[in-house]
Amino acid sequence: MLKNYFKTAWRNLLSNRIFSFINIIGLTIGLSSFLLIALYVFDELTFDHFHKNTDNIYRIVERKTFPGGKTERATGAGFQVSERAKTDLPEVKDKARLAMWGRANVTPADNQANVFYEDFIIGNPGFFTVFSFHLLYGDPNSALTAPNSVIITEESAKKYFGTSNVVGRSLLIADRDSVPFKVTGVLKNFSANSSISFNLMVSEASILKNERTKKFVADDWISGTFSTYFLLNDNAEIAALNTKLDRLIAANHKSSPDFKSNIQLQALKDVHFYSTDIEGYTVKKGNISYIYVFLIVACFIILIACINYMNLSTARFTSRGKEIAIRKIAGASRWGLSKQFLIETLLATVLSVILAVALVNLVLPAFNLFTEKDLSINLHTDYRIWLGVAGIIIVVTLVAGLYPALFQSGLNPLSLLKSKVQLNRSHISLRRVLVVFQFTVSIIFIAATIIIYRQMQYVNKKDMGFDKDRLVVIDINSGKVRGAAETIKNEFEKLAQVKSVTVTSRVPGEWKNIPSIKVSDKINNAASENDMYFLGIDNQFLPTYNIKLLKGRNFFARGKVDSSAVLINETAAKELGIINVTGQTIKIPLVSNGGDFDKLDKPYVVTVIGIVKDFNFQSLHEPLAPMVLGFQNNPIQSIDYFTVKLAGGNIDGTVKQLDAIIHHIDQGHLFEYHFLDQQWDLLYHNDKIRQTIFFVISLLAIAIAALGLFGLTTYTATQRIKEIGIRKVLGASISTIVMMLSKDFLKLIMVASAIAFPIAWLVMNKWLQSFAYRIDISWWIFILSAMAAVTIAMATISFQAIKAAIANPVKSLRSE
Structure with missing residues (x-):
């Protein structure tokens, strides 16, 4: 009997190729998305779980x-x-x-x-x-x-x-x-x-x-x-x-x-x-909040795909009406018919899973490169993944197939033979709810993608208070190079493509620990100590990074005259209450390089010689912080980088010349360098990954929703085929008929928009709170999201509506 069910299911798939194709493609897209997200989430949730203890x-x-x-x-x-x-x-x-x-x-x-x-x-x-x-x-x-x-x-x-x-x-x-x-x-x-x-x-x-x-x-x-x-x-x-x-x-x-x-x-x-x-020492840090988001997204995607199947299956019940009626008259029970329809769903789901696994394997190399993972799905994959795949087959079969199976098996055979099936309000309401749900999720994803994109654009274009273009940062990896820094700087500056050179202890966008210090403007009283960051620089730091000096003077070029002098940024000046730099002295008694604050051999007492404009030396996730800029000869941290401002031209050739100059000083020095703008972009690497993920998910969600809308439009046009014929005979135009078939769906999308807007605002507002500097969520983003959904929906609806509107009314009325 079971074998017969599968043979019949296979024949039905082949005999309704268009609907079967749409069903299987919709499920394949949904399952592929689900599998990719599931692999990523499983990998994250099993971090460090491979240890025996x-x-x-x-x-x-x-x-x-x-x-x-x-x-x-x-x-x-x-x-x-x-x-x-x-x-x-x-x-x-x-x-x-x-x-x-x-x-x-x-x-x-x-x-x-x-x-x-x-x-x-x-x-x-x-x-x-x-x-x-x-x-x-x-x-x-x-x-x-x-x-x-x-x-x-x-x-x-x-x-x-x-x-x-x-x-x-x-x-x-x-x-x-x-x-x-x-x-x-x-x-x-x-x-x-x-x-x-x-x-x-x-x-x-x-x-x-x-x-x-x-x-x-x-x-x-x-x-x-x-x-x-x-x-x-x-x-x-x-x-x-x-x-x-x-x-x-x-x-x-x-x-x-x-x-x-x-x-x-x-x-x-x-x-x-x-x-x-x-x-401290943690190589990779995750965010559990995003795991929850991805899990919810994966469930939504697979649910949207299941809704499509439900809509498409129930939409084509009229084409199978006589088959169902004859089976019931011949003695088939409702449970027997339900099993037949469920097995059809199971077969479609299994085929979709096979295609999804193949598709996932095709995209995994790029996905792994993008997410910096080592994911795989094959015979050697963790057995829990395959148990999950088996589980999702059962869940999708039940979610996607149970309602159509019960609905179709419960139809009256005489009504089916007379083609006079009248659907009650509950069936129609459920369809509408499903469409609203699909487009609510789609509009949320579209809005989220736009907001993430705008925030990333804001991050890329915001004035950071310094110029990061054409700056080459070179690590100082030996005592010989550090000791000969002035000589190397002079040689660098002789190169035709070099505009300026500076040496610093750290650089903006630093990936190592930036020293923290305690600062007091009262020499004999530590009660007013403030936490600040410290950066060791030379006199070329400000012009090389194009940082504006607001008050006072810059460091002198040579000698130890400024070894007890510092510059401070605007935020530090405000905290210390310093307005004029003349005669202002501060004390630095403690320093931390990521651990506890340690006392210096003796407090570092320095004179403030200038105030510089605030600049973001950390990512825009962090607020501006007070910064003290000490001369390169200081007791807190020695120089660790050259930064070279290039004029342009042959950059690769210039980098080789820089390498040759350092190797002339130290043959064993390993030349490590990076471009500051590229290093700065890494600060937002995870944010950009999420931007791409949401963009792809938005496309998939709206594509799957459009397939579902296509199914519902097909059902509506089929149900109203004689009404359309009568209207055409009475003189209705094609545009009138298209609008008649479309307006109900457009109303549903408007309802979906009203539900999606506040949800999208709440979710994305919370995400933006992780940035100290962020955009405002504008009203037009939601309108644009709704318009995008409407445009895609209209394109989908119009195809089937126009097809119904231009059909010959004689054919539809002849069978009446």
Whole structure:
């Protein structure tokens, strides 16, 4: 019997090719969109879940409260916190410590011509006990135990040595003594959904052999230098353990009475989504709000596709009326007919899923490149994905097919044979509700796309207070280059395509930590300290970045005359109450590079020589902040970048000349550079990804909705075919008939617009709140969204309406 159902379903699909094609294409588009979003969401939700002990791994997050009530959170702890916790607290089974120890030139010992610039990551042996990262070559029990040991990823091994199994070979790491580092392990490349990632990791024992470092860690309880992860017992109580850790630190370190700190252990599985406000070592930070949005969008897309199927199936019941009637007269039960129609839906859904999987595989390479993921759907894909696919087949079959099955199987056979089926109001109302729902979702997506696009345009065009065009930023990667900065600047300036050159400690749009400082305008009173940012610059910074000097003077070109002078921006001047710069002195006693504020050897007392116009040195997600611009010779941070203003012309050739000048000073220097405008764009990378996603979803949603409207128009035209014939005989024009068939649908789209407008405004207003600088949501955006939906709907309706209007009325009336 089941086989017969499928044979009949297949014949019906083939005999109604146009409707079957529209149904399957609509479902395929919806399912493809759903699968892509589902793969993305699944990857995000399973971040760090591949570790064997994921549920028992926690990292230390420190919550700091500063004088005045300001709070911040940072990942990291002092060395002794994890060292003593392992021995003193029974809940802690093991600990893993990671620390960023700067950056360094890395060279294969047997091929020193190849130089790479890498982050210098430190790790202890507990790394392999706490985490489940797979070591392809080497022994995880000993890979990070001996001094001068290093583990590298498979990708790095191929990059350094040209092959994977390089255990026993050596790397030279600049500024880390002259002893080679032996490769003791090769890691499988990190999964794209791992919050921990690096190219190489040096054993902690390598730095502990240094007497200065050994002395530092012996009494380190609060530095925040070490990203610390604990493997806990199954029965560990997190709140109680937080308290124990606080007590452990308090018993061994006395903090300032006006500064409070407490430990908050964070589950590893929460790191990806709940670290946006946490400073420190987190490679990839997600946003759970967007996951909810994408899940809702995926459900809406698949629901719209199901609604299409329902509309199209019920629209063509008249063409199957006699088939249904004969089956019922021959003894077919309503349940038997319902099963037949459900199996037809199941067959269409299965075919759509097959096509959707094929389509997804076609677009996945581009999608992965776009989203920076490594998604796949094949025989090796996580079984939960395939269970989800099976589940969606069942859900779509029931949602899309149950109502048409019940509706068609319940029709009166005699009425079907006489073609006198009258639909009650509930059927008509349901169709209207479905159309309103479809276009409500479509209009919301269209409005969201327009608003995101306008915000991104605003971000791109807003005056940032500085000029970022044709600026090449070059990293200073060695002491030799830093020491010869003035010589290099002079050589750069001699090049025909170079307009100006500046050296700075950081640059606008900085991706590294910008130092924070405490600033007081009262030399002997710290009560009025203000939190500000600090940037070390030279006299060419303002002209190179085209930043306006409002009052006072710029730094002098040479010498140490200005080593105790600073410029401040407008926001800092306002906070400090400085109007005129003459004779104004401020004090900087504390500095932070991402962790706690540390006292300088002696307070940095400086004279304010000028006020510059505010400029955005962070993304427009962040508000303007007070900034102190110190001379390059300062005790807070040394210079770390050259910025070269190019005149244009042969940019590639000029960059090669810049590289040659630096290599003349230091042959081993790795030339790293980027264009500032491109780096600045990366600050909005995720926003632009969302813009594209919403644009594509809007197109898909409106396309699927148009298919549904086509089905409903087809049904209406079929139901009113004799009415149209009579009207034509009586002299009705084609335009009158088209308007008659269209006006009811246009009313539904107007209702959808009224529902969509407030929802779109609420959702997008919340999104815009993540920007400190944002556009206003204008009324015309919603009108434009509605007009776009109306235009697409009219194009869809008119096709079928005109077809009905130009049909020969004699044919439609002859059968009466």
